[in-house]
Amino acid sequence: MVLIFFKILIIICLSISIISDFSAYATCTETTNCGADSSVDVFPDITTGQANFNTAHGYHNAGMDITTGDANTVVGYESGKLIFTGSYNTAMGSESLTSLTSGDSNTALGYRAGYSNQTGSRNVFIGNLAGSNAGTTVADRLYIDNSATNSPLIYGDFDSNIVTINDNLVITGTFTDGNYTFDTNGNVSDLGTIDSGSITSTGSITSSTTLNIGNANISESELETIDQVTAGTVSANKVVVVDGNSDISGFRNITATGTFTVDSIKANTIIDSNGDTFLYKDTSNDIVHIGSESMLFYDSSTYGKDIMASSTGNVQIGKNATDTTTIVGDLIIEEPTEANHAATRRYADKVSLMATTLDTRLPLYGNKHSLNLSSASTNNEIAFGLNFVGIYDGLHLPVDFSLGSAFSGDYNMGKFSLGMSW
Secondary structure, eight states, rough: HHHHHHHHHHHHHHHHHHHHHHGOOOOOEEETEEESSSSOSSTTOOOOOOOOSSSSSSSTTTSOOOOOOOSSSHHHTTTTTTTTTTTTTTTSSSTTTOOOSSSOSSSESSTTTTTTTTOOSSEEEEEEETTTTSSSOSSSEEEEEEESSSSOEEEEETTTTTEEHHHHOOSSSEEOOOOOOTTTTEEEEEEOOOOSSSOOOSSHHHHHHHEEETTTTEEEHHHTTTTTTOOTTTOOOSSOOOOOTTBBOOHHHHSSSOOOOOOOOOOOOEETTSSSSEEEEEETTTTEETTTTTTEEEEEHHHHSSSEETTSSSSSSOSSSOOOOOOOOOOOOOOSSTTOOOOOHHHHHHHHHHHHHHOOOSTTTTOOOOEEEEEEEEEEEEEEEEEEEEEETSSSSSEEEEEEEETTTEEEEEEEEEOOOO
């Protein structure tokens, strides 16, 4: 970097020497303003005592526009042509600082160097087209390049004293500031404390004790926990890092003393703290088991309906006599086949209809026997009954009797009665 600026200084000195040679052939205005141009008055707008120590060489259409600016030096076609009140500017190269009017202390070296600057001050433009698109008010900047780019090879900010290299910086020898050294192999020694933003290294970074990053003090053993970690896989004595889908696998046991909150848990078996299975999914049959002597839940996607059953064959709803059970919606039960089975409405309707058809009325008009067929229906159910009724009075003690049989669907009912009259 020092060598670059040394070369720049040599160029500026040679340029001043050339300007001095030109002055031998120059014409002067007000004694201290001198220039050589194509048979025109170089400084036509300067009046007595208004401007001093200006130097111009090269073609400038109708001369320079300077009126009150001091100590400006311009060399080249139309270079610094529009400087009006600006002072202490140096322009060397065709059309360098051509747009400048009132800016001060600018230095431009090269074709159209600093071309767009109009009022900015204290800039340095070096190279063909260097800073030519930097803007009309750019100030306190350094542009070194051979193009009009706004990201020149070397960019400087004089306000903050920062130089930016917009590409690689190659040092072929040893670079040192007296405290630390960069050798030709890319190694840094005696660096001490690094106060930096990002640090990129293609080799190893070695510390004899610990690595301090901000307030974090990281030891070797701690760094080993993040060495050779595979995202998405749990490894012993290593940190856990999820993969790109935020997934992780390989945990053995997880113990939580507080609340464990997740959106979903993927597992076939969940075991309690005593080692007993209290939740199990039989994936082959699509059945969920709850409890060690478990309740079974069959999924409707496989069985057409959700089914609840017991592995022991016994299910009880409620524990105490005071418990109540509320069912919302339909409760569908099978037709009763045993004495302790619950009755459906259909069963109750059929039983009541069969009882209704069992007619035991005595014969009419003094007859001693009757046979009748009867039927009854309700709620889309129907029952039929066949009844026989008789009277016997041979013992002078009238006796009546009746036989009846009724049926409804798969159900049937019979009746026999015997009576005496006196």
